[in-house]
Amino acid sequence: MSATGERQPMKRLEATRSLRSLIKGYYDDLFRTASEGRPSAWLNVGVPCEFFYAMDIFPFYPENYGAACGALKITPQLSAVSEAHGFSADLCSYVRATLGTVFSGEGPYGELPKPTLQVSAMNSCIMIMVWWRAVQRHWEVPTFVVDTPLVRDQSEGINLDYVESELRRMVAWVEGQTGRVLDLERLREVVRLSNEGKEIWSEVLDLRRARPCPITAADIFTHMFPMVALRGTPQYVAHLRALRDEIKQRVDEGFAAVEGERYRLLWDNLPPWFDLKLFDDLAARGVNFVIDTYTQAWGPRYMGPIDEVDPLRSFAAYMGAGFLNVQIGRRYDLLAELVDLYGVDGVVFHSDRSCKPFSLVQVELRRKLQENLGIPGLLLEGDHNDQTLLDRGRAWSQLESFLEVIDGRR
């Protein structure tokens, strides 16, 4: 088999076309916000954008921006800039790419405007906090950290009280920095839209259970953008509705995203943004990643509907037990559940050098899945944003061998 063997081109979702204009509109808004002197905030994905939309503060997510750098394969050049400033080449590739832009003004959208403030939450990794710290020191931008201590599986009791108090502290701090007061009624309106979109997202994830699966992992990964950055806006709901309807139509028509779907696999971790073509190349072998853990982080198990009556408490509960803020037991339970629900033949664990919390439990998860459920797993060394850290040839050989393992079990 060749990694680039001849085949019919993959049929892309129409919704992916409209996604491009959604992203363009978002970046236009970012630059317009800056030029008009309105406030903007750099947030990490663990900080709910809903608060900021409710306060009319433009939320910008550098992790999304980093992924864009990855997709354009410019992380190595930007990384060279951050390395020249003394930052290690071993750091997360999102960090290296973003700092490269901050230091040089270079990047896919040119120089990024300096935000009014930054907020990060501790519910993913230490890296996020120190990344924001590096930007804070360079741009001298006010920065706030929402403390969300690591939990075993749920945020409850004193932990939940603490995270809620941290959210209240965040709101007060943002109000102090911007002079904008959080109107709870306005927050509830944003939450209503956010919840509506999350419900649709949940349907999208469920539709992937169909045999054959109507979409590929490459299709869905790109649609993470509105889930991260636009929750609570009308355009987010409209986009997700169009996406859901298109996928549902495919299911109704029995459409197979991967012709002759032979292997139904699960992808664990972020994708290699610079090489989503990997999924297309594997499709030629009958492989479809019918489900993944990354998109689940925005699914109902980890980011469910927010209680409109007491939104702060409800946000705190989800933030406190975010996908990367819980322990291996809950990660295993999710994998086992997905394997069953989606009829998975095997799991590819993308061992992502740039995401330690996601990756450093994978060896153990693979062992447990094999021992408990007899589901084979492959540990694939790579990176989510730096193409120099993925040995494509070696990865391909490993994937081929893995498919043989699955064949041997049939």
Next chain:
Amino acid sequence: MSGRAHTGEPPAGPAALARLRSVGTDPLSELAHIKERTGLMAMGYFDSYLPEELIMAHGIVPHRVTVSGRDDPRSHEFIQGYACPAARDLLEQALRGDLSLLDGVLFTRYCDSLRGVFAVWDSQKLSPFVDFVRYPTVVDTEGAVTYLAQELQEVSARIARALDAPLDERRLLDSIAACDRKRALVAELAARRATRDLPLAGADFLAVLVAATTMLPDEFTAALSTLLEHPPAGEPGDAVPVVLSGTTFDNIALAAAIESAGLYLAADDLSTGSRWYGIRVGSQPAAAGETPTDPWEALARAYLTKPPCSVKEPSSPRADHLVGLVRASAAEGVLFYLTKFCDSEQVEWPFLRDRLAREGIPVMMVEGDQKGEGSGALSTRLEAFRERFELGGEDS
């Protein structure tokens, strides 16, 4: 070594130093002796944010598990190679059975590598009891103090249940006092080393640090008191004084190699050193008519307000701490030891480098995996670093 010979010491001094060196270089043997003599259980921990007083309050011996520095590939069967080598070393010790004396271990969320090690430890049940403190990262709020005080009590309750080792309130206060005493003595030793009043070699000082979190507090205090009262003789040589900065650093052989290059480790900015022995909890029984200080709150406050590690927010007080150490010890430069794959230190390094440059303090960064004495190339770099001072020195 810096050429400071330990000759002519009074008899008590050498004996105390020999004892501390012995424990420092083989802490697990000391733990075995303690367990044999006392019959007590032992609880391991891994970073200086974990209050050892919490463990002692249950009548359990706390033991900071130090980095062994041994080459051992077996962790690769459980965790990827881009986890911090110090964290992998701790896991390897457990996997090869070196830590079988521990009846339990307590983690905090210190860093993302150690968090990965916790997951494996917990999943593989590498010790009879495994638990973690849901530790704050933000260290400068009253909310964090209140929360940590509550969380420590919840952990305490779980220890009591799981190990049938009830908490003794009186023992908690005694533990706080005992740990404050020993940390104050280590601080005194550090201060006397900094002024060359007691120019103990850096390798020996590291051994003392390891002994401090290994020996029973009263025994350690007695040994260190003896050393302070009867210091080894010796003149400060012409070695160039520097401050060693980093996170966990238990590598006694490397410390000796650094001093062999003509440098004197006059002070430390280590998480296992000055960012630990500066802790003073200070909770005492109240005098008549006074409101007693809650020992849990006192513990939480003391551990959260110590000079921070780069994994905590805010971390900026650490730079002031480091510059203060340079001034107080009249050090001529800083040696920054960056452990491979340590995310937070990798980001902190350019900041500290620039801050030191603004202060006119030369700094050299050494990246390593906490194993061995370092390479010949490292020796050459260290000697070049020393020579720049002998030649009148320029900023790095």
